[in-house]
Amino acid sequence: MNGLEGRRGVANAEHSVRSGTTAGNSAGNRQGALRAALWFFAAVLAVRQMAVVLRKPEGERWLDLGAWTGEGGVLRTSGSLYDADKFTGTPFAGLVLKPLSHAAEQALGVAWTFGTLLLVVALGLVVARSLPEPVTRRARLFAPPVAIILLLLSLPVRNAVHLGQTSIVPVLLVVLACLAVRGERTAGVLVGIAAALQPAVLLFAPLLWFTGRRRAAAGSVATFAAGTALAWAALPDDSRTYWIHHVAGAGLGGDADSPTNQSLHGMLLRFGLSGPLEVVLLLVLAAAVAFVGLRRAVHFAEDGQLLLAVALTGCVAVAVSPTAWQHQLVWLLLAVVGRVGKRARDRLVWPVAVVLVMTLPGKWLLPNRSVLQPVQENVLLIAALAAALAVPFLSRNSPHFRRPIPTDYAKPVPGRWSWVPLVPFWRRVLSRPNLLLELLLIRVGYSLYSQIRMEATAGRADAEAHGRQIHELERWLHIDIEKSVNHAVVEIGWLRDFFDFYYTSFHFVVPLTILGVLYWRLPSSYRWVRSSLAFATLIALIGFFLYPLAPPRLMPGMGFIDTVHGVQDFSKPDYGSLTEVTNQYAAMPSLHFGWSLWCGVVIVMMAPKWWMKALGLLHPLFTVIAIVATANHWIMDAVGGAAVVAAGFGLTYVLAGPLRLQAKVVAQAVKADGSAGGSADGSADGSAGGRAAEAKDAMCDGSAVPAGSAGSGSGASKSVR
Numbered sequence: 208m209n210g211l212e213g214r215r216g217v218a219n220a221e222h223s224v225r226s227g228t229t230a231g232n233s234a235g236n237r238q239g240a241l242r243a244a245l246w247f248f249a250a251v252l253a254v255r256q257m258a259v260v261l262r263k264p265e266g267e268r269w270l271d272l273g274a275w276t277g278e279g280g281v282l283r284t285s286g287s288l289y290d291a292d293k294f295t296g297t298p299f300a301g302l303v304l305k306p307l308s309h310a311a312e313q314a315l316g317v318a319w320t321f322g323t324l325l326l327v328v329a330l331g332l333v334v335a336r337s338l339p340e341p342v343t344r345r346a347r348l349f350a351p352p353v354a355i356i357l358l359l360l361s362l363p364v365r366n367a368v369h370l371g372q373t374s375i376v377p378v379l380l381v382v383l384a385c386l387a388v389r390g391e392r393t394a395g396v397l398v399g400i401a402a403a404l405q406p407a408v409l410l411f412a413p414l415l416w417f418t419g420r421r422r423a424a425a426g427s428v429a430t431f432a433a434g435t436a437l438a439w440a441a442l443p444d445d446s447r448t449y450w451i452h453h454v455a456g457a458g459l460g461g462d463a464d465s466p467t468n469q470s471l472h473g474m475l476l477r478f479g480l481s482g483p484l485e486v487v488l489l490l491v492l493a494a495a496v497a498f499v500g501l502r503r504a505v506h507f508a509e510d511g512q513l514l515l516a517v518a519l520t521g522c523v524a525v526a527v528s529p530t531a532w533q534h535q536l537v538w539l540l541l542a543v544v545g546r547v548g549k550r551a552r553d554r555l556v557w558p559v560a561v562v563l564v565m566t567l568p569g570k571w572l573l574p575n576r577s578v579l580q581p582v583q584e585n586v587l588l589i590a591a592l593a594a595a596l597a598v599p600f601l602s603r604n605s606p607h608f609r610r611p612i613p614t615d616y617a618k619p620v621p622g623r624w625s626w627v628p629l630v631p632f633w634r635r636v637l638s639r640p641n642l643l644l645e646l647l648l649i650r651v652g653y654s655l656y657s658q659i660r661m662e663a664t665a666g667r668a669d670a671e672a673h674g675r676q677i678h679e680l681e682r683w684l685h686i687d688i689e690k691s692v693n694h695a696v697v698e699i700g701w702l703r704d705f706f707d708f709y710y711t712s713f714h715f716v717v718p719l720t721i722l723g724v725l726y727w728r729l730p731s732s733y734r735w736v737r738s739s740l741a742f743a744t745l746i747a748l749i750g751f752f753l754y755p756l757a758p759p760r761l762m763p764g765m766g767f768i769d770t771v772h773g774v775q776d777f778s779k780p781d782y783g784s785l786t787e788v789t790n791q792y793a794a795m796p797s798l799h800f801g802w803s804l805w806c807g808v809v810i811v812m813m814a815p816k817w818w819m820k821a822l823g824l825l826h827p828l829f830t831v832i833a834i835v836a837t838a839n840h841w842i843m844d845a846v847g848g849a850a851v852v853a854a855g856f857g858l859t860y861v862l863a864g865p866l867r868l869q870a871k872v873v874a875q876a877v878k879a880d881g882s883a884g885g886s887a888d889g890s891a892d893g894s895a896g897g898r899a900a901e902a903k904d905a906m907c908d909g910s911a912v913p914a915g916s917a918g919s920g921s922g923a924s925k926s927v928r
Contacts, residue, residue: 245352252359253324256368260320269316269371288445295459298438298446299403326375331355337386339512361565366534374534377401377408385517395426403434407528414520418508457529469587470531493527500595510602518542522591539591540565545600549607551614556644564590571654639730661790670792674757677841686842689759689835696836697768707771710833717806735866736809743855747796755792760838767838796847797840803830805852
């Protein structure tokens, strides 16, 4: 008997080993496939970058490179480097590049573009190898291609490739000196050459000095001085122009107050300051930023986060430099390695914010309002200053550096229909998302939607042909009431004004208000309904591309009156300036009605009082009347809007399961979330009011029991919305 049990034990052990080996091989294969896919994507991005530049017509590519190449020598003249104010580099850079001035511009441009991409790859590899410990095996595998992808997508690298700039060279030299080279003499030479090419980089000398690499710091200053002196001896007039007349290059290559100059000097000029007052204020601010930023950089270098220290020092250099053009701001992207936030749900806020700032224009990140224009124009500088001075990066000795407070996930509640499978990787989060990250993603998501919507253009003839198709279909269905409603409302002045106001004002206000209330009061349901709205909006984009449709107000000869935009001149192909701000043929489906219907459905599902539910239904009713009365949509557009909303709810149901969750699960999550304290972004997760509201919703609301959870007697758990 004992022998039999022993053999069974051995067999079970062997089976366990085989199972573990099989699972490990499967995980390794998945990681290998994902890594190969990332490298392939990086290669595609690099090829695309080069192809985009090479396909541009002559005169629109390598603009800065073309400023100093040609048969006539540097700047195609026999005079100064700075005669045309196009060359923005130092005299030392001109001295280094001058031997290339007689090369054929086309051949040099191709070689320069390819060489720049190789430098980007080298920078990504060095950065990926310098992540602060501890680094998991998975991170080591995925870090190199991810770093290269982020660099290729960033605005500085894209501009450097497009313009033919040398801005990647100083960054790579400094990164090699600080992170890869061990000899202090070599490190000092590399930093010194980088500073000779970009003077603000000399700020890395104090970083080297205060982190114990004093020979490297002294060597960097000596190399910088030697390179600058050599350039002064060879090009005395150019050196005098650069260092004295232009004060270290300020104003070269464009107006210093241009939004492309993301430095403190440029920001002060954009605020209207000039003269001695601006100089004094600049010196004070630059000194303060340098002191605080370098002190933080030294702290993180001593903490073992040398890459973060390099990034912060680079951000300081960007801020205090007289001019910091967009192609010089690669430093900020390196700061993505810093870890911020004690909770796992807050850990993504900083890297996502940095990536968005470095890859998207400011108008995508902030609404285009005059009050926000100063922030929009200085968004890169603000991000660099935040990294250097304010962002609370975690130290490696923090207990949350390796293991942040985990996020609680709810077990999926079985759906009503067993044949609808739940997606296993889509897990339901019960707590509030980080508020800053949520607002940022909502704004960027809407900007992306607006951009894609504008790209879904079509010819006027196709859009009008589709409009006649819709009109004929409605006549066949006997629902062609648009003209009658439009003319009836026009005859009543106050009614026309009401529906014009309703059409232009409530489209955004009501959905945002509902999302805000749910975020505050019912976070376990907020994510679900937010996802349904996002899916509905994405599905609507398909309709805009596949079926461009002219609204009634743009159908010539049908007699509709445009009550919102005024009389349209049909003799103009674009009907005036309205086409510049919106795609007038994105009428099918109607998201004006779709979003309002989503609001009504959510209010009916979530509101605790019957009169609230009734008021919620009035919004889609008034909206459908408004879109028809103002001649902005056909009745069938509203039908299309209802269809995409239904699809959005259905897709969310498939991915996340039903909206309702078991009351016991939600109550426990609320209790755990509250006991952990407030969140890093200052949201109300730890507030007594928010926890009490969520617990009340969990225990008191819920009239249905999800399938599979019903029991007999009082032991059956209720479900919540």
